[in-house]
Amino acid sequence: MKNGALKxxxxxxxxxxxxxxxxxxxxxxxxxxxxxxxxxYDELIDYYNKDLYRFEFKSHAARNSCLKxxxxxxxxxxxxxxx
Numbered sequence: 848m849k850n851g852a853l854k855x856x857x858x859x860x861x862x863x864x865x866x867x868x869x870x871x872x873x874x875x876x877x878x879x880x881x882x883x884x885x886x887x888y889d890e891l892i893d894y895y896n897k898d899l900y901r902f903e904f905k906s907h908a909a910r911n912s913c914l915k916x917x918x919x920x921x922x923x924x925x926x927x928x929x930x
Contacts, residue, residue, distance in 0.1 A: 871928040
């Protein structure tokens with residue numbers, strides 16, 4: 848290694864983020880994801896539908912609140928709406 852330069856394997860310019868796809872399903876928004884971090888799961892538990900194993904949001908305000916939680920915890924998300 849010359850001049851103290853780092854090898855590309857020694858650093859990561861773009862830290863890897865988890866990606867979550869949030870789908871519009873009729874009148875609700877929903878996504879499925881297993882959170883390894885229990886704290887994130889606990890923040891979203893009110894939206895969890897245990898029968899369908901997914902998080903559901905019946906209003907834009909609830910969805911946006913969830914997106915802020917995901918963003919704050921290092922998740923990338925994409926909203927998917929079928930037309």
